[in-house]
Amino acid sequence: MxxxxxxxxxxxxxxxxxxxxxxxxxxxxxxxxxxxxxxxxxxxxxxxxxxxxxxxxxxxxxxxxxSPIDIKSVRHAYEMKKNLEGLAAELAATRASEDQMDGLLDLAGAFGDLDNFRDYRECIEKDSRFHELTHQSSGNPLLMQTLNNLSLVTVRFLQHIQYVETEYQWYKDSIYAIAEAIKRRDPAKARREAENHTAAFLTKLASYFFGKT
CATH class of the missing domain: 1.10.10.10 (Winged helix-like DNA-binding domain superfamily/Winged helix DNA-binding domain)
Structure with missing residues (x-):
């Protein structure tokens, strides 16, 4: 049952x-x-x-x-993710298994086969899978649960607005940099890359939806 x-x-x-x-x-x-x-x-x-x-x-x-999509809740979720994604990446750089690290690199590389406009839904889904695997790789169940709950809010919002990443090369490079830092067991760089990625994304969304961060 x-x-x-x-x-x-x-x-x-x-x-x-x-x-x-x-x-x-x-x-x-x-x-x-x-x-x-x-x-x-x-x-x-x-x-x-x-x-x-x-x-x-x-x-x-x-x-x-x-439930309706509440724009304030979306903003609050991204504000929390800005720091917690960095922590997850930092921990993943020291705790991830070889299979998890290879999985992150595979997911990061898969964006090269997608068109950011035509395949926007698949881009959102793969982005969600990348971050979910990073959360799992942190080895911290409480952090993983918190971030996964926040992702329920943010991913639904991105699907709702049919989000297309217009700076697609930046996005691909940024995601790959996170995966590569984790693979190299560099926690400081992994955290920095993840925080920069999330902060840049939040700033971009804020200019359209949230007002000033």
């Missing part, structure tokens, strides 16, 4: 983040039970987890809805 609940949660979370379910859309227990071919219990447990993540809202005697 727990495995089924976790799988339903994972699928629904990804659908919400990727905007297959739009903000404000109703998530009917009955429809989800039919969709997953299961009982109501694992569906309701999955929805409770999504509610804790802030991805859905439940109104008693009305129903469950996909």
């Amino acid at each position: 727990k495995t089924q609940q976790n799988e339903i949660y994972r699928v629904l979370r990804n659908r919400i983040i990727n905007l297959d379910y739009k903000p404000g859309e109703v998530l009917s227990d009955r429809d989800l039970v039919a969709c997953f071919g299961t009982s109501r219990t694992p569906v309701r447990e999955a929805l409770l987890k999504l509610q804790k993540d802030g991805l859905v809202e439940t109104v008693p005697r009305v129903g469950t809805f996909v």
Whole structure:
């Protein structure tokens, strides 16, 4: 039952983040039970987890809805990530396994095969996977959980605005520099590159959406 609940949660979370379910859309227990071919219990447990993540809202005697995207929450998430991503990269440079380091380099290199306009959704997804692997490589479960929760907010926002990185060469070089510093076991450089990457990204978004940082 727990495995089924976790799988339903994972699928629904990804659908919400990727905007297959739009903000404000109703998530009917009955429809989800039919969709997953299961009982109501694992569906309701999955929805409770999504509610804790802030991805859905439940109104008693009305129903469950996909949460709206709150621009203030997005800004606050990026403000936290600006420092925590650097810490994760610093720890990863000392704790990552060889497989994790190679995985980061592979993900960083994969952006060269994508077109930033045509493949913007895949760019966002690969960026999310790169950062998630960096978080895992930190070897700090609390840090990983915190950053993954923040990413639920930020990745959904990027999909919502259909974000395209116009300075794509800078982006590719910056991501690769993080992966390379981790591979070289250089924690100071890994932290600096990750902080610079996130700060530059926040500044860019701020000029369009958040006002001054």
